[in-house]
Each structure stands twice: as structure tokens, then as C-alpha cells.
Amino acid sequence: MRIGLVGYGGGGRWFHAPYIDAAEGVDLVGVVTRSPARIAELHAERPGMPVYASLTDLLAAGVDAVTITTPPQTRYDLVREAINAGVHVVADKPFAPSAAVAAELGAAADAAGVRLSVYHQRRRDADIQTLRQVLDSGELGEIWRFNSSFDLDEPGTLEAGPHGGLLRDLGSHLVDQALWLFGPVARVSAHLEWVELTEGTTDAGFVLRLDHRCGTASFLSASKLNRVVRRVLELYGAGGAYLATGSDVQTGAIKAGRRPADDPDGWGFEPEQHWGRLITAAGERVVPSVQGNHADYYAAFARAVADGTEVPVPVADAVQVLAVLDAARTSAVEHRTVELV
Numbered sequence: 001m002r003i004g005l006v007g008y009g010g011g012g013r014w015f016h017a018p019y020i021d022a023a024e025g026v027d028l029v030g031v032v033t034r035s036p037a038r039i040a041e042l043h044a045e046r047p048g049m050p051v052y053a054s055l056t057d058l059l060a061a062g063v064d065a066v067t068i069t070t071p072p073q074t075r076y077d078l079v080r081e082a083i084n085a086g087v088h089v090v091a092d093k094p095f096a097p098s099a100a101v102a103a104e105l106g107a108a109a110d111a112a113g114v115r116l117s118v119y120h121q122r123r124r125d126a127d128i129q130t131l132r133q134v135l136d137s138g139e140l141g142e143i144w145r146f147n148s149s150f151d152l153d154e155p156g157t158l159e160a161g162p163h164g165g166l167l168r169d170l171g172s173h174l175v176d177q178a179l180w181l182f183g184p185v186a187r188v189s190a191h192l193e194w195v196e197l198t199e200g201t202t203d204a205g206f207v208l209r210l211d212h213r214c215g216t217a218s219f220l221s222a223s224k225l226n227r228v229v230r231r232v233l234e235l236y237g238a239g240g241a242y243l244a245t246g247s248d249v250q251t252g253a254i255k256a257g258r259r260p261a262d263d264p265d266g267w268g269f270e271p272e273q274h275w276g277r278l279i280t281a282a283g284e285r286v287v288p289s290v291q292g293n294h295a296d297y298y299a300a301f302a303r304a305v306a307d308g309t310e311v312p313v314p315v316a317d318a319v320q321v322l323a324v325l326d327a328a329r330t331s332a333v334e335h336r337t338v339e340l341v
Contacts, residue, residue, distance in 0.1 A: 001026050001302040003090075004058045006078060007069040008033040008042055010157070011092060014254050015121070015294070016067050017046075022260035022267075023298035025306070032058050059085045065305065067119070068092060072163035076101065079116070083108050088115045088305050090298075093172040097163055099322040106315030117301055117311035118318035120176040126270045126292030127246035128177050131233050133290055135181060139280055140237030146182065146218040147234040148174050150248075154224050160199035167192060167206045168325055170222045176313075176321045178210055178218040184320065187211040189337045190328035195225065208328055233276070242287070244276030250294060260295050268292040 003020060005012050008031050020028045030050040031042055039051055052058040055078050058066065065088035068078045075095050082089045089109065095118050096102035109116035122128065135143065150170055159169065167190075179185065193205035205223035212218065231246035250260075250268050260267040270289035278287050300312040327338040 001064045001088075001305055002029045002062070003027065003065045003067060003298075004030040004032065004052075004061075004063040005067050005069065006032040006055050006058065007092075008035075008038045009069075011069040012067075013038075013041065013045075014251070016069055016092075016119075018254055018259050018261070019121070019293075019295040020067070020298050022264065022293075022295035023302065025302035026298050029063060030058050030061060055081055059087060063087060065089065065115075065301075068095070069119075072159065072168065073161060076105070079105055080108065083112050083114055083116065086112055086114055088301075090117055090119055090301060092119045093176075093318070094163075094168045094322060094325065095318060096322060099319050099326055102315065102319045102322050106319065109315065115301070115305050115311050116315055117304070118313045118315065119297070120173060120313045120318065120321070121294040121297045122173040123177060123180050123313070124292050124294050124296055125246070126249055126268050126289050127231065127233055127244060127274070127276075128181075129290040129292050130270070130276060130287060131235065131242065131244065132181060134242045134276070134278060134287060135235065139239055139278065140235055140242060141239035143182070143216045143235055143237040145234075145236040146178060146216060147232065147236075148177065148218065148220050149230060149232040150174060150222045151226065151228040151230040152222070152224050153227050153229050158195075158197070158202065158204055158224050160197040160202040164199075165192075165203040166222055166224055167203050167328060170224075171206055171208070171220070171325060171328070172321055174220040174222060175208070175210070175324045176317070178212075178220060179317065179320055179324070182212040182214055182216045182218060184213050185210045185324055185340055186213050187337050187339055188324055188327040188331055190331040192329070192332040193223070203332075206328070206332075208324075210324065240278070240280035242276055242278050244287075245274050246270060247274050249274075250292060260293060264293075264295075268294075
């Protein structure tokens with residue numbers, strides 16, 4: 001699958017291109033960016049990679065698929081342009097301003113006969129994959145509560161404006177993980193922490209409670225301005241508990257200059273000091289890390305395009321995520337719990 005990358009900021013450079021390189025059945029054949037600084041980085045890192053000034057130019061050159069990883073407020077128009085051109089699309093999150101608009105894009109992709117998938121690649125984080133294995137083992141019995149916290153000390157990456165904010169950024173991933181683990185949500189309660197930036201007011205931290213229809217309650221939180229770097233995952237169930245801290249190992253490796261294509265078998269394992277503990281009536285034991293690899297997302301997307309199987313994250317999943325995020329914003333502003341139909 002010949003794929004073009006639209007955007008070469010932090011997202012395109014760190015969270016997409018290295019995993020496209022490592023994915024079986026995928027070739028990166030062009031990048032869209034107009035920034036002189038980004039073009040210089042691209043030429044230094046990928047000599048000879050074709051650079052295009054617009055998605056229109058990239059589509060004219062010929063690709064099978066595109067990844068849209070530009071700023072949030074630009075994504076709708078670019079996803080729609082690619083769909084209208086009959087090209088398959090990976091859309092970064094959040095790929096639409098609301099659940100209703102997301103559903104509209106999904107319908108447009110279906111009508112055009114193209115595959116559209118949303119880049120909720122953090123289902124493939126090592127800590128979440130390990131937690132899923134513990135969950136599937138059944139040792140904890142009925143799960144009462146899921147705690148997920150992800151704090152970052154990254155004030156410079158906080159996006160403002162109606163399409164920005166931490167809830168729609170990191171919150172998209174945490175909500176998607178909770179839905180992937182425990183299914184649909186019946187009720188949402190939210191607390192948002194607001195700050196004034198030059199570009200306008202935005203949310204810099206959040207705490208969410210999601211009441212899943214299965215009976216589990218998920219408590220999700222994140223921050224970017226509190227000078228804290230921390231990843232915590234916990235399960236509490238009728239049979240005991242699972243407690244873990246994570247290190248966002250793949251992102252750390254990428255920013256340190258390592259690449260998944262260099263060591264596919266050794267990539268994406270949490271270091272031993274971040275292995276979780278499973279505590280039950282039988283005692284306590286350490287649970288070794290399962291491998292995480294975001295490149296698997298792109299390999300799965302290429303297979304879906306080739307043989308018509310389900311894409312790694314269907315639009316319907318992303319619509320559910322956006323419905324929760326929309327409800328969370330309403331809950332925080334109106335100080336009430338929001339019921340989802």
C-alpha cells in the first residue's frame with residue numbers, strides 16, 4: 001500500500017512515520033508540509049522523500065492511502081478531500097469536531113467505497129495490551145473499577161481553540177482504551193481544568209467518570225501543566241486487583257532516536273520496573289510486559305485495504321469516543337451527569 005503522510009509536525013514525525021516504516025505491506029511515498037523547518041527535518045531524516053505543498057498535489061502524484069495528521073481544525077476538510085478522491089484514509093484523532101460530523105464522514109467513506117480508520121493506536125501500548133491480557137484471563141472476576149491516569153509535563157504542546165484542549169487530545173486515547181476494554185458507556189461525568197492561553201481558553205486537565213453498560217466504572221484523568229509525568233493503570237474486581245505504572249515506552253524510544261524497524265522483536269516492551277502486580281486470594285505475582293507496537297496498526301490497515309477485512313479502528317468506534325467527549329464537555333460546563341442513548 002502506497003501511503004502519503006499529510007503533516008510532519010510532532011505527530012507525523014514521531015507517531016506515524018516510524019511506524020509506517022516498520023509496518024509490513026506499507027510504503028511511505030510522500031509527505032505534505034509547507035513549513036521550511038519541517039521540510040529541512042524531512043530532508044535530513046529521509047533524503048529523497050518527495051515533498052508536496054498540499055494534499056491536492058499529493059493525490060495528483062498518486063497514492064493508495066493517506067494519513068491526515070495536521071492540526072485538529074484542518075482535519076475534516078482534508079479527510080473529506082481524500083474520500084472524494086477515492087483514496088483510503090487514516091485520520092488522526094480527534095478526526096471530527098463532533099460525533100455527528102464523524103458519522104457523516106464515515107457515511108461519505110462508505111458511499112465512496114474507501115476505507116476510513118481513526119488512529120487510536122494506543123490500544124497497542126504495551127501497558128494496555130498487558131492489562132487486556134490480565135482482564136481476559138478472568139482471574140479478577142467481575143471488574144468493578146478501572147483507573148487510568150496519564151500526566152505529561154508538556155505545556156508547549158497544549159492546543160487551544162474550539163478543536164483543541166487536552167480532553168480531545170489525550171482524552172481521545174484514554175476514552176478509546178476504556179471503550180475497547182469495557183464496551184459502551186451509559187453515563188458520563190466530567191471535571192475540566194481551564195486555562196487562558198494567547199490563542200484562547202482551553203482545558204489543560206480533566207477527570208472523567210464513565211459508567212459502562214457492563215457495570216464497570218472507568219475513572220480517567222490527565223494533565224499537561226502540573227509538572228507531573230506519570231502513567232497509572234489499575235483494575236479492581238471481585239477477585240482482587242491489578243496495579244501497574246507505565247512509561248509510554250514506545251514514545252520514549254522514538255524520541256531517543258530508536259525505531260521499531262531496527263528491532264521488531266525487542267520493540268515496545270515496558271521495562272521490568274514498570275511491570276504490573278496481580279493480587280488475588282492466591283497471592284501476589286508480577287505480570288511481565290506484553291509487547292506493544294503501533295506499527296501493527298498500519299499493517300492491519302494495509303490488510304484491510306487489500307482483502308476487505310475490518311479496519312483496525314472502525315469509524316463507529318471513533319464516533320462512540322467522540323460522543324463520550326461531547327458528553328464530557330457538556331457535563332463539565334453544566335455541572336451534571338450526562339446520559340448517553
